Amino acid sequence: MIVLRNVSKVFDPHITALDDVTLSIPQGDFIFLVGHNGAGKTTLLSLLVRADQATSGVVLIGGQDLALLKGSEIPLLRRRFGIVFQDLKLFPSKTVAENVELAMQVQGCTGKRARSRAAEALALVGLEHRATFLPGNISGGERRKAAIARAIVHQPEIFIADEPTASLSPEVSWEITSLLMQINQLGITTIVSTHDRDVVDGFSRRVVALDGGRIVRDVQVGKFQENFSNATA
Numbered sequence: 144m145i146v147l148r149n150v151s152k153v154f155d156p157h158i159t160a161l162d163d164v165t166l167s168i169p170q171g172d173f174i175f176l177v178g179h180n181g182a183g184k185t186t187l188l189s190l191l192v193r194a195d196q197a198t199s200g201v202v203l204i205g206g207q208d209l210a211l212l213k214g215s216e217i218p219l220l221r222r223r224f225g226i227v228f229q230d231l232k233l234f235p236s237k238t239v240a241e242n243v244e245l246a247m248q249v250q251g252c253t254g255k256r257a258r259s260r261a262a263e264a265l266a267l268v269g270l271e272h273r274a275t276f277l278p279g280n281i282s283g284g285e286r287r288k289a290a291i292a293r294a295i296v297h298q299p300e301i302f303i304a305d306e307p308t309a310s311l312s313p314e315v316s317w318e319i320t321s322l323l324m325q326i327n328q329l330g331i332t333t334i335v336s337t338h339d340r341d342v343v344d345g346f347s348r349r350v351v352a353l354d355g356g357r358i359v360r361d362v363q364v365g366k367f368q369e370n371f372s373n374a375t376a
């Protein structure tokens with residue numbers, strides 16, 4: 144369970160990126176996080192993984208108050224997450240399989256076991272045939288899949304993707320989002336920030352909309368809605 148209670152995040156000098164956000168995400172839930180550029184989506188995601196800290200309010204992950212976390216406990220928190228960053232952060236000089244294996248290795252799992260887990264993750268995303276390719280030599284959609292495989296290879300509790308379908312064709316966006324649904328069906332809490340109206344409307348899942356750092360809508364079977372200021376909470 145993820146809980147944000149009256150969370151605000153103010154960047155210097157006076158940018159309020161999140162403004163009194165209260166949100167509960169039960170284990171196993173799926174959420175589309177929507178909102179205009181600068182609405183606060185990435186900021187919210189970064190607080191969950193303690194990449195940043197709230198200025199005020201409480202962030203709880205499985206009952207653990209992130210403000211009370213010691214620096215030495217942060218790696219342990221991060222292991223509970225699988226994260227796909229907007230810029231993917233794949234190592235360009237390592238093959239797709241090596242990129243995925245690396246995520247196991249940093250957790251102390253090496254050799255045959257790391258290789259077989261990487262192969263399983265690549266199979267799940269349908270990328271076995273690209274295992275030996277470098278990230279620069281595969282398509283944009285395939286790179287997203289590689290980053291997804293790397294994020295789930297250690298079987299996280301929570302999966303976060305920041306705009307995983309940005310600048311992909313509608314067909315590939317649909318395919319990638321179907322993959323995220325599949326991951327969620329494994330019982331992994333899944334939070335996806337997106338600008339992709341077709342995807343949000345097509346999958347009819349919980350939608351949390353941010354506008355100016357505030358939650359303006361939180362609906363269980365939601366639609367993307369361009370005019371957030373007309374939405375009801």
Ligand SMILES: Nc1ncnc2c1ncn2[C@@H]1O[C@H](COP(=O)(O)OP(=O)(O)OP(=O)(O)O)[C@@H](O)[C@H]1O
Binds near residue numbers: 186
């Ligand atoms: N490190 C930072 N320092 C100062 N301001 C920041 C920082 N990170 C984000 N902001 C500001 O906080 C607000 C929210 O930004 P955020 O990146 O969370 O928006 P977003 O919803 O992810 O937007 P996008 O859809 O463009 O990715 C913006 O006004 C942004 O300029």
Ligand SMILES: [Mg+2]
Binds near residue numbers: 184305
């Ligand atoms: Mg963002």
